[in-house]
Amino acid sequence: MRQAVIKYNNLNAGILTEEDSGEYLFEYDGAYANSYPHQFISFTMPVSSRAYRSKRLFPFFDGLIPEGWLLNIVAKSWKINREDRMGLLLACCQNAIGAVSVHPLNSENNA
Numbered sequence: 001m002r003q004a005v006i007k008y009n010n011l012n013a014g015i016l017t018e019e020d021s022g023e024y025l026f027e028y029d030g031a032y033a034n035s036y037p038h039q040f041i042s043f044t045m046p047v048s049s050r051a052y053r054s055k056r057l058f059p060f061f062d063g064l065i066p067e068g069w070l071l072n073i074v075a076k077s078w079k080i081n082r083e084d085r086m087g088l089l090l091a092c093c094q095n096a097i098g099a100v101s102v103h104p105l106n107s108e109n110n111a
Contacts, residue, residue: 002086003105008032008041015105016061018086026058027051041100057085064093064102 002018006026013036014028026045033047040046042060052058065088066074074080080087093102 002090004086004090005103005105006041007101007103008036008039009099010101011036013039013041013100016058016089016102018057022055024054024057024086025051026061057089061085061089061102064096064100065089066092 001020004016005012006014006016011032012029013032014026017025017027019025028047028049030049032039033049037047042058044060045052045058056062062085065071065085071082071088074088074092075082078091080091082088089102090104094104095101
C-alpha cells in the first residue's frame with residue numbers, strides 16, 4: 001500500500017491511497033472538509049465526507065504526471081516504470097504547477 005498527502009495551497013486536503021489490490025482511494029481530510037467545503041481539488045471530486053474509489057488512478061491525479069519527453073526523462077532517470085502511475089505521481093508531483101501538490105506519506109513521514 002502506498003499513500004500520499006494531497007495538499008491544496010499547502011493545506012492538507014486529503015489522503016490518496018493505492019491499495020494492495022490495485023484500487024485507489026481518495027478521502028478528504030475531515031478538518032479540511034469542515035473548513036473549506038467548497039474548495040475541492042477537482043470538479044469530479046467535490047468535498048465530501050465519503051471516500052472516492054476507483055480501479056484506476058483518478059484522472060485528475062493522472063493529469064498531474066508529466067507527459068512526452070519529460071516522462072521519458074523521469075522514467076529513465078528515476079527508474080520508474082511508465083505504467084506505475086502512483087510511483088510517478090509520488091516522485092514528480094511535490095512541486096506541481098497549480099494549487100495541488102502530492103507528498104509521499106510513509107511511517108517515517110506523517111506530513
